[in-house]
Amino acid sequence: MTTSQVGSEDFRHILTQTRSFVRTSVVPREQEIMDADAIPDDIRDAAKAMGLFGYAIPQEWGGLGLDLTQDVDLAMELGYTSLALRSMFGTNNGIAGQVLVAFGTDEQKSTWLERIASGEVVASFALTEPGAGSDPAGLRSQAIQTDDGWIINGEKRFITNAPLADLFVVFARTRPADADGTGIAVFLVPADASGVQVGAKDRKMGQEGAWTADVHFADVRVPHSALVGGSEDVGYRAAMSSLARGRVHIAALSVGAAQRALDESVNYAATATQGGTTIGEFQLVQAMLADQQAGVMAGRSLVREAARAWVSGEDRRIAPSVAKLFCTEMVGKVADLAVQIHGGSGYMRDVPVERIYRDVRLLRLYEGTSEIQRLIIGRGLIKQALH
Numbered sequence: 001m002t003t004s005q006v007g008s009e010d011f012r013h014i015l016t017q018t019r020s021f022v023r024t025s026v027v028p029r030e031q032e033i034m035d036a037d038a039i040p041d042d043i044r045d046a047a048k049a050m051g052l053f054g055y056a057i058p059q060e061w062g063g064l065g066l067d068l069t070q071d072v073d074l075a076m077e078l079g080y081t082s083l084a085l086r087s088m089f090g091t092n093n094g095i096a097g098q099v100l101v102a103f104g105t106d107e108q109k110s111t112w113l114e115r116i117a118s119g120e121v122v123a124s125f126a127l128t129e130p131g132a133g134s135d136p137a138g139l140r141s142q143a144i145q146t147d148d149g150w151i152i153n154g155e156k157r158f159i160t161n162a163p164l165a166d167l168f169v170v171f172a173r174t175r176p177a178d179a180d181g182t183g184i185a186v187f188l189v190p191a192d193a194s195g196v197q198v199g200a201k202d203r204k205m206g207q208e209g210a211w212t213a214d215v216h217f218a219d220v221r222v223p224h225s226a227l228v229g230g231s232e233d234v235g236y237r238a239a240m241s242s243l244a245r246g247r248v249h250i251a252a253l254s255v256g257a258a259q260r261a262l263d264e265s266v267n268y269a270a271t272a273t274q275g276g277t278t279i280g281e282f283q284l285v286q287a288m289l290a291d292q293q294a295g296v297m298a299g300r301s302l303v304r305e306a307a308r309a310w311v312s313g314e315d316r317r318i319a320p321s322v323a324k325l326f327c328t329e330m331v332g333k334v335a336d337l338a339v340q341i342h343g344g345s346g347y348m349r350d351v352p353v354e355r356i357y358r359d360v361r362l363l364r365l366y367e368g369t370s371e372i373q374r375l376i377i378g379r380g381l382i383k384q385a386l387h
């Protein structure tokens with residue numbers, strides 16, 4: 001969504017409802033989610049009922065129709081708990097859903113978007129391959145045109161929600177890169193199409209309850225209508241624009257997680273004692289809290305500015321990368337300080353900051369590593385200077 005379809009009053013209601021859902025229904029069950037490596041069905045159903053599977057999908061397709069300035073405020077609430085909650089509907093609203101919203105044909109939108117927005121369909125974004133993560137232009141999955149459609153072959157890895165997916169948004173090469181472009185197109189492949197094989201769930205460092213897996217496409221046949229936008233040339237552009245938008249969202253999620261780590265730290269520092277003194281009275285502990293607070297506030301402002309610049313169209317390249325770089329690195333430091341403030345307790349599995357420390361490590365890796373964000377920012381600045 002570029003333009004919001006939700007007035008400020010209605011949005012305030014959505015935000016209040018989401019905050020209450022996160023803090024009263026999900027926060028108390030974080031341990032359960034972690035132990036079961038799954039989001040309980042009643043939480044999934046509640047999220048569906050609240051429209052969270054489609055908050056960034058336009059209202060004509062059954063979504064809530066939030067724009068990115070609203071999306072980031074929502075994401076800051078969602079980041080306050082197990083990041084697996086957001087991941088459950090993150091691909092529908094974000095990287096996968098936005099490819100359809102921005103580049104799909106009317107027919108593709110009417111076939112899929114309503115079901116994506118309601119949560120009936122889980123959509124996954126299948127770009128990364130072995131050897132083609134930071135450099136997706138080097139992907140090797142192939143789509144060959146036939147009289148009645150396309151045949152897709154390839155190997156994707158680390159695909160979020162793959163074990164639950166009903167639809168894969170699959171990037172594949174229709175020709176070698178040439179002067180006209182990367183040769184990458186994007187296809188809508190139902191998960192039950194013959195030849196689609198989803199591997200075993202990956203065993204990850206954190207974000208228990210959010211699942212990823214390899215996906216193998218072996219002679220998968222799809223009709224002509226599966227080619228997104230009806231054009232072989234939109235694939236790479238669709239991936240880059242969906243990822244850039246997603247970066248602002250991930251930055252906001254980082255701010256939410258950092259706020260939680262800070263709140264846990266303040267609570268602990270205000271109650272735990274050493275030698276009869278509350279640890280929050282030690283100035284070195286106060287200094288850690290101060291650094292956390294400064295990071296959270298700077299991140300929040302940056303995210304809102306990047307979202308504003310996205311919606312106005314002023315900056316859809318450098319600002320998203322700046323926000324992602326700063327906020328994901330910031331939450332890494334804030335989570336690390338939170339563990340430090342908790343002392344030995346911070347290393348124990350039943351303490352929220354231990355989970356946050358592991359959960360947020362991913363944010364610096366996916367949707368472009370910190371190194372890739374630096375390259376985008378640096379390259380963008382030089383390009384501007386040369387024009």
Ligand SMILES: Cc1cc2nc3c(=O)[nH]c(=O)nc-3n(C[C@H](O)[C@H](O)[C@H](O)COP(=O)(O)OP(=O)(O)OC[C@H]3O[C@@H](n4cnc5c(N)ncnc54)[C@H](O)[C@@H]3O)c2cc1C
Nearest residue numbers: 125126127128133134158159160212365366367368369371
């Ligand atoms: C839990 C999880 C969920 C994911 N979900 C999805 C998903 O839903 N869909 C999807 O398509 N992908 C997904 N990914 C993949 C993710 O986007 C990639 O892992 C990420 O982009 C990094 O690519 P890579 O793993 O191939 O690492 P590499 O690109 O091999 O990076 C290794 C190191 O080299 C550095 N590096 C690489 N290229 C350069 C360069 N040109 N200059 C300087 N440094 C460089 C990197 O910054 C990094 O430090 C997911 C990954 C994880 C771990």
